[in-house]
Amino acid sequence: MPKAFIYDHVRTPRGRGKKDGALHEVPAVRLGAKVLEALRERNGIPTARVDDIIFGCVDPVGEAGAVIARSAAFEAAYDFAAPGMQISRFCASGLDAVNLAAAKVAQGADDLVIAGGVESMSRVGMGTAGGAWFMDPSVALPAYFMPQGVSADLIATKYGFSRDEVDAYAVRSQQRAAKAWTEGRFAGSVVPVRDQNGLLILDRDEHMRPETDMQALGALNPAFAAAGEMAGYDAVAIQAHPEIEAVRHVHHAGNSSGIVDGAGAVLVGSKAAGKMLGIKPRARIRHFANIGSDPALMLTGPVDVTDKLLDRAGMRLSDIDLFELNEAFAAVVLRYIQAFDIEEERINVNGGAIAMGHPLGATGAMILGTVLDELERQDKETALVTLCIGAGMGTATIIERV
Numbered sequence: 001m002p003k004a005f006i007y008d009h010v011r012t013p014r015g016r017g018k019k020d021g022a023l024h025e026v027p028a029v030r031l032g033a034k035v036l037e038a039l040r041e042r043n044g045i046p047t048a049r050v051d052d053i054i055f056g057c058v059d060p061v062g063e064a065g066a067v068i069a070r071s072a073a074f075e076a077a078y079d080f081a082a083p084g085m086q087i088s089r090f091c092a093s094g095l096d097a098v099n100l101a102a103a104k105v106a107q108g109a110d111d112l113v114i115a116g117g118v119e120s121m122s123r124v125g126m127g128t129a130g131g132a133w134f135m136d137p138s139v140a141l142p143a144y145f146m147p148q149g150v151s152a153d154l155i156a157t158k159y160g161f162s163r164d165e166v167d168a169y170a171v172r173s174q175q176r177a178a179k180a181w182t183e184g185r186f187a188g189s190v191v192p193v194r195d196q197n198g199l200l201i202l203d204r205d206e207h208m209r210p211e212t213d214m215q216a217l218g219a220l221n222p223a224f225a226a227a228g229e230m231a232g233y234d235a236v237a238i239q240a241h242p243e244i245e246a247v248r249h250v251h252h253a254g255n256s257s258g259i260v261d262g263a264g265a266v267l268v269g270s271k272a273a274g275k276m277l278g279i280k281p282r283a284r285i286r287h288f289a290n291i292g293s294d295p296a297l298m299l300t301g302p303v304d305v306t307d308k309l310l311d312r313a314g315m316r317l318s319d320i321d322l323f324e325l326n327e328a329f330a331a332v333v334l335r336y337i338q339a340f341d342i343e344e345e346r347i348n349v350n351g352g353a354i355a356m357g358h359p360l361g362a363t364g365a366m367i368l369g370t371v372l373d374e375l376e377r378q379d380k381e382t383a384l385v386t387l388c389i390g391a392g393m394g395t396a397t398i399i400e401r402v
Helices: 028-043 068-075 095-107 148-159 163-182 214-218 226-231 235-242 269-275 300-311 332-342 363-378
Strands: 004-009 052-056 084-088 110-119 200-202 260-269 282-294 322-325 382-389 393-401
Touching: 004 028, 004 269, 004 282, 004 363, 028 110, 028 148, 028 260, 052 068, 052 095, 068 084, 084 095, 095 110, 095 260, 095 282, 095 363, 095 393, 110 269, 110 363, 148 226, 148 235, 148 332, 163 214, 163 332, 226 235, 260 269, 260 363, 269 332, 282 300, 300 332, 300 382, 300 393, 322 363, 363 382, 363 393
Parallel strands: 052 084, 052 110, 322 382
Antiparallel strands: 004 260, 110 260, 282 393, 382 393
16 A cells, blocks of 8 residues: 655744734635645646645635635646645644545555645634534533633643643743744745735744743733633533532633634655655655544543554654644643653744644644654654644644655
């Protein structure tokens, strides 16, 4: 059976997901087209040979709807023979798109697939697509639905992470991201966004605040206390986890992932596809897995899916050189580090979504590319990429340099 290889990856910079953000004027379809254009130009892709384009998009409604991968292919002037599809597994959508591409290639159904994701959170607000999980009581009640921030605070309470600890992690994320940009670690993968006249709109992650320190974060009030205490979600958390006497609210905007706009894409193909393009693979997708997890804790899926993935792959934790975990909230990463006793030098080396932001449908593809670049920079071999997911799920992928 053919192996699935990663040949290249690109992403846009992340723009602040507000009306005054640099990318607000750029529709999601244009962001998606930008990464498609970049992969075509960098690799000389004859687009009629692209077997599929798979994009994650968490809120695929309005201008982001109607199979945005196909629309982006039109915008990017791809051959009409290149089809497209749109998927959503909430925050892991971009990584699941890559995994689906790898499965299609490894099964022999496809030779060349572009996979990734896009989200314009300044134009299509988070949750715009709606859904029974949080709108229908017959679903929300048995699922212990609560806002993710309350779940993050529940994790911090259950596993003993203080306000100082989550804030300190957030400061380190900002420092690492600033260092990565200063040292040019993203230079090979970030493609600037320009307008129709070729004028630069954005070429650097806009959400970062490298001056952040403990004093500045300490001045911020917990963001989810009102929802927990006044809207009754703390009671839901305690009902699901009665060992908790009270939820300690420690998360706020400074130690949670930023709302941003952006797109990312990964070029996945067979060995034959690489020969056709005249390019060498950079890594192979060794294994991937998904899992359902506690819907009240909601964000601990990365721990559960890592156990499952390592078992399926016949690997041990010590076989992994680097880890990349989406920084949805600081407590998510701290719990992962605690569960596996990972040295912080092996995880999120270049910062993460706390500093740079989390464009929901795109993040999985973005962080996969980030850790591949870091493997090459450090001359290491294997990495595990994982994300927590709304409603209590986890997705993870192991890649190996070739």
